[in-house]
Amino acid sequence: MAKIKSTKQNSKKDIITRQASQLFRQKGYPATSMRSIADIVGVEAASLYNHIKNKEELLRDICFGVAEAFNTQIAEIESAGDSSLQKIESIIRFHIKMMLENYENVYVSNHDWQHLKEPYLTDFLNQRRNYEKRFSAFIETGVDKNEIKNMSPHVAVLTILSAVRGIEFWHRNKRNVSAADLETNMVEHLLNGIKA
């Protein structure tokens, strides 16, 4: 009866995916049932299959959408003429921005990618590995140019990526710190820790 409302911007599939992302974030992918997604959308579970192929497709769209956003951004940063430190700062700020503005999708991508099936799982992991290598290259160059102190690039990337990812905890309790303070303090903490 109650049809899914679609606009020019948001297809019905987009709406379903967005609602699914919210539930995946709250309960986790395996613990989220198609029926619970249908409830939120305001439709019977079977009706969802007029718009999507199956449950995993929802997860796939979320994970690869996030991956593409990061790939696009790092390519842009690579081609800019900034210093290594500036590049690293840009990456950090973009991660923070994504955690703030695209929280649900990034969260789901971080937590539930393991439930992707082959060949998508391998594809996703390869993209992530590639991304970390490109990030790592920023650090290596910075060390060579003495902008960054001598350290393990792998560990630096690990530390930075894990730290920004932790913003998911900030979302659970935003009372204490504003988004702006969060960004300022975290960027400073992570950059000061590696500056030569």
Next chain:
Amino acid sequence: MAKIKSTKQNSKKDIITRQASQLFRQKGYPATSMRSIADIVGVEAASLYNHIKNKEELLRDICFGVAEAFNTQIAEIESAGDSSLQKIESIIRFHIKMMLENYENVYVSNHDWQHLKEPYLTDFLNQRRNYEKRFSAFIETGVDKNEIKNMSPHVAVLTILSAVRGIEFWHRNKRNVSAADLETNMVEHLLNGIKA
């Protein structure tokens, strides 16, 4: 037929819990079936219920075991006569140690606590909130004594805890960095980022 082998150190319940923890880490709690746990233990699913009350009890033992370890340690650090910076370094090193030596349990505790049922869920979250407050107090004192630069203690705690938690990714690919290098580099990165 094949009984679970128990020793004086490890009760049969301990053995089941350890195997369950491995699976929870690999697949996640909701995606891990009692039958898959039984398979690994080498027994039928129904037999597990001679040793445990239900599935959630396994998760509970893991989560609260980890929580207790951290509570005990922070109490010890609090009562020591160290400087704020030393205390923070001690905490960081303990987190890293836990991530290295008690990986499975910490991972599960970090990822699947949300599947605890009440009243355990509230209990767990209260313990965590309390822990973060005590951690935050170290930072605040350090700022007051000018050992640490002026910054948001909340953000510092968030950054540090998230970073060390990220060691779970190191476990997936230990080839590039030794555990010792990991610890040294991460401790330096996180401490240099906050030193006055």
Next chain:
DNA sequence: GAAAAATACTAACAAACGTTAGTTTTAATA
């Protein structure tokens, strides 16, 4: 306004889930 396309519905499926009941087998105790 009729025809076609999109999308909703109800009903049902096979499989997997956590868990219990009842029974048999193994190990510990006396």
Next chain:
DNA sequence: TATTAAAACTAACGTTTGTTAGTATTTTTC
């Protein structure tokens, strides 16, 4: 060695799961 306690087994239960088939209804197109 006989008795008791521990722990395994088989079988089954009631739910919930993702998904499909078939049909009715709504919206779009002409």
